[in-house]
Amino acid sequence: MDNPDITRLEKRINILLEWKSVLLRLAEDELSPYDKWCAEKELSREDQHFITNLCMLFNIRLHPDQSNLDVQKITKNFEEHFKVNDFELSYEVFEKFIKDYQLRENPIHEWDAREVLEKLAESNRSVELKEKLLG
Structure with missing residues (x-):
């Protein structure tokens, strides 16, 4: 050029x-606090889909009836999507998924797991997940 x-x-x-x-x-x-945060961090649609899917992967593990067939099907789909069979339901694992994604995709700005969980919870999304992972 x-x-x-x-x-x-x-x-x-x-x-x-x-x-x-x-x-x-x-x-x-x-705009919700999460939407504002996405705009400030210039998250792409793909970044937002990743976060949504990651939260679903973790949220489905919080479902009280893990023996329910629908829950099992959804769990299987998300595990296949993320190429995992079993994982610990912890902040560290959630954070690792985010860090690995950012290494692969190189988003415009870096963001961390705590930010994601806090902004989602401020927007009344994934509140239980935030409480479970952050205490």
Whole structure:
């Protein structure tokens, strides 16, 4: 890329970032704390899907009736998706999944497991999971 192309690209990025901040201010009352956090951290749709699926993998383990066929099917699907058979239901394991994902995908900003759990819980999502993993 020559210099004029780089300059145009930088200008375009700055304009898009300005628009992003304007749109976030306009929608602020409509967004949950988790949605705002996703926007601030510039999480892609794939990043958000990963977090949703990871939470489902852990949440399904919290279901009180693990012998239920539907619970077993859902568990199996998520275990296949994440290529795991058995794992410890702990903060450290949750964090490892996130770190491994970030190493593979190189998101724009790094984020940690505690942030994810806190923002989800502030938005009334995965509250039980946060309580289980963070105490």
